Amino acid sequence: MEKKLVRTLCFKLIPDNPELLDELMLEIRNVFNQYLEACKKLNTTNRNKLETYPVKSKLIQKMAREKAREAVKSYFELRKQGKDTSFPKPKEKPMPVRMNYKEGYVVKEDFTVRISVYPRVHVYGRLKGSDLDFAYLYNALKGKYDIGTAELLKRDGEFYLHVTISKDFNKSYEPKTFIGIDVNENSVAITALDESGRVLKSAILEFNELKFLRHKFDLIRKRVQSKKLSMLKVLGRIEKNTVRDWCYKVSRIVVEFVKQFPKPIIVLENLNGMRESIDYGKRMNRRLHKIPYAMIQSFIEYKALWDDVLVERVDPRNTSHRCPLCGGRGVRRKRLFKCSCGLQDHADRIASLNIALRGYTYLKENVPSVKRLPALRKVRWVAAGRVNRPTPAVRVYLGEATVFRRW
Ligand SMILES: [Zn+2]
Known part of the structure; x- marks a missing residue:
């Protein structure tokens, strides 16, 4: 099995359009809830079957579907083991957004971040963080580490971006x-x-x-x-x-x-x-x-x-x-x-x-x-x-x- 070194870099994000990020988190919640509904109705977590379900959203991010699938999957799993459990409940609060690199977000050489909300609608932001996390990000941008998914979250009114980077242990x-x-x-x-x-x-x-x-x-x-x-x-x-x-x-x-x-x-x-x-x-x-x-x-x-x-x-x-x-x-x-x-x-x-x-x-x-x-x-x-x-x-x-x- 291929082993990886994984690190999560934690940054504070100062966005140029915080309202739009709030909207994104709400919209992600809506998509998540719709997919929960879909899993329940179709009684499946199969990606292809879910694809046919009409989910209303202008978002380009598909990660909410994956989150909903994971939630339902673990419910199915627990039920199979005979555990007393109930179907995941729809979320009320805005949800953290998980994004794929280059699809949902991009980090530029000057450490600014671009987050895609709707087609051709982006939020730009600056990052704040520790020297160590910036050093990792710099090395990742230079190709020494792979940049993976990031999670956008909001805590006490501030936005945060957690970026995952990894390194495969290959022959190099x-x-x-x-x-x-x-x-x-x-x-x-x-x-x-x-x-x-x-x-x-x-x-x-x-x-x-x-x-x-x-x-x-x-x-x-x-x-x-x-x-x-x-x-x-x-x-x-x-x-x-x-x-x-x-x-x-x-x-x-x-x-x-x-x-x-x-x-x-x-x-x-x-x-x-x-x-x-x-x-x-x-x-x-x-x-x-x-x-x-x-x-x-x-x-x-x-x-x-x-x-x-x-x-x-x-x-x-x-x-x-x-x-x-x-x-x-x-x-x-x-x-x-x-x-x-x-x-x-x-x-x-x-x-x-x-x-x-x-x-x-x-x-x-x-x-x-x-x-x-x-x-x-x-x-x-x-x-x-x-x-x-x-x-x-x-x-x-x-x-x-x-x-x-x-x-
Ligand atoms: Zn001993």
Whole structure:
């Protein structure tokens, strides 16, 4: 089976004609409801049969029919399994619009978007989003990724466009080394697996800088007698920038380390959809709150993207408790991982190994059995100078004010 890397890029959309987009979402709802009706009357989800049903709409988008089919299909499926379920109800509210690339929407080189509403009637819009998402979109427009469907939605009066991009693992880039990365409060653990699932190398990059930085700023804050709001604001901004710079450094070192391996793919934990209200266990909660976790991860991904290293995101559940040797559940005490099968190892290395294994399993569709772990290397953070000097900053200006930094 052909495996794909898929990413959803989230942008805010500033349309030139919001009323027309509202109309589109209402119209999509009407078409959806008509197709629900059609499925019910004809008692089928067959595309050809539905084609004959007279649906009233001026829209050129056929995606509402597909949505209705999916809804009815899953209803049929549940009924077949004998589950108590009722036929999908018609929607009352305007619906999100799913669009095919080049059919329903187009992204231009300057990152403007054109959405087709009726034949020859378009809405144009500007996008707003993170550096990382823009960098992906830029690379997709350059042909490094395929651009797929997009979903147009409205939340709190604002429009959003979620664009799906993907990359097939064809012969041009078949990953040969799978590198799991586990980001922690004062270290990054990295484990590399080769094509057969053998552990090639593990490293723990230790740093205490972040802790010191935070501490330093807390001290300064205490010493500021005046408690002037403007002063605290300035301090806050300096702290933010310092932490940001520090994250740049970490991500650069990590990606440089990764590039020593042949055809690497970086495997990171997927934080999308994680919400603060949900309890993810002590360790994950601590990591999410104490360190600029998402920032380090997205910087690693950003840097990797420009260096043509692929990045995959995997489910983070149980990566710190699963035993990579026997598959059982181990115990984690501070820095030590212990399993009843006898394995004792550095807990962060185990986590990074589990992350790498998850990426490997997804892409290779078989689970390697790990038998032996090589000795662990600790790389102590000395200064940024210990790694190759960064490439000089290249700034590319695209669209209105999008600045890409390469570091
Ligand atoms: Zn075990």
